[in-house]
Amino acid sequence: MRTLTRKGAATRQRILEGAAALIREHGVAATTLDDVLSETATSKSQLFHYFPGGREELLLAVARFEAGRVLEDQRPQLDDLSSWPAWDAWRDKVVDRYRRQGRLCPLNSVTSHLGDRTPGAQAVVTELMRRWQAEIATGVRRMQDAGQIGQGLDPDRTAAAILAGIQGGVLIQMSTGRTTHLEASLDQSLAYLKDSARQVCDRR
């Protein structure tokens, strides 16, 4: 596959998105290549033409595809964590995003199926986490600059804790179907940050 004509690119994309849709709905284990073919009205030769590595390469592409959406779905709120109302709006956006997504987390599903044999999958997740955490940390720093968050907090470590809470909330949602834990975690984190500012004032 040296070059890709417009038609070819469209087909490749159709396969990719079709596979992602099936996985989001039924999970990885229940999604065969033949399912993808009939879903996207393509033939086997096409799939292996655009994804020479077969199933594994396709799953990895789906992982990248899904990973790319995660942060995008949080914009523009994630970009501007510079006031408490902005943080609250972001919190609502995150909760809403995962409530819509439902019980299945495609990214977790894909990576846990690719397992450790395909280091690429872990790399995709790790990179996503790194970027996500960095964006949150930027928000923390802005609030510190504005005197809204205590100076004593390490922005990066704080962001790590918030991120862990989100991930765990989503994970628990996968078995319970509820966003209760996600909300509780975000609310606790935000409360902690808000308190940290107040304590600084109290001490003066």
Next chain:
Amino acid sequence: MRTLTRKGAATRQRILEGAAALIREHGVAATTLDDVLSETATSKSQLFHYFPGGREELLLAVARFEAGRVLEDQRPQLDDLSSWPAWDAWRDKVVDRYRRQGRLCPLNSVTSHLGDRTPGAQAVVTELMRRWQAEIATGVRRMQDAGQIGQGLDPDRTAAAILAGIQGGVLIQMSTGRTTHLEASLDQSLAYLKDSARQVCDRR
């Protein structure tokens, strides 16, 4: 399988633990029934004798087995969250437990493979979370009674947030291999709880 002789029970247990060991090491996808057989020195007829439902039933049994270990591994610290040193000791125990476990989380692996077709797997996880959260909540209440945690906090919701942080920390560890996020989350939660007590004092 009406009754189970002593020998039969031992064999069944050997199969179960062997399967759990393989899954902990290689993950579910890379573990076949034949692998389990050679690992445990048993034959196919034995496996299907003790797990008539085949692979699915065995995986569910492994899930239950692993779920049972989770809380046990946190005792006795989890049982006595009645002082800050006790909470800190529990925190260390949890971090240590998951650091030892390494990158693979057998429970997540199994449930994500059984997927939504086997509701039993989700039930196992849900029940584990419920119990885990309840035990943490008990600890919160004790600390409230002792005036060490602010009365304004909802024990159950607080426990939910702590639990989410733990789960997320472990999940992130699965791709990064590090317990950084787990530690950051637990530390942030504990700091929040400790602050909640101090604020109550300040207000008086």
Next chain:
DNA sequence: CGGAAAATGGACTCGCAAGTCCAAAAGCGA
């Protein structure tokens, strides 16, 4: 318009792993 490269259809192979089966050995209770 013409030829090379890309895209497509779909039948075919092939290996793996789940699950079946039956006969033989071992255990158990009376």
Next chain:
DNA sequence: TCGCTTTTGGACTTGCGAGTCCATTTTCCG
């Protein structure tokens, strides 16, 4: 010890799904 039940060995079947292959059509570009 006897007879019944449980346990065990391991060969066999079977189905599914990944991956291969080649002929044909379509697209691209000079």
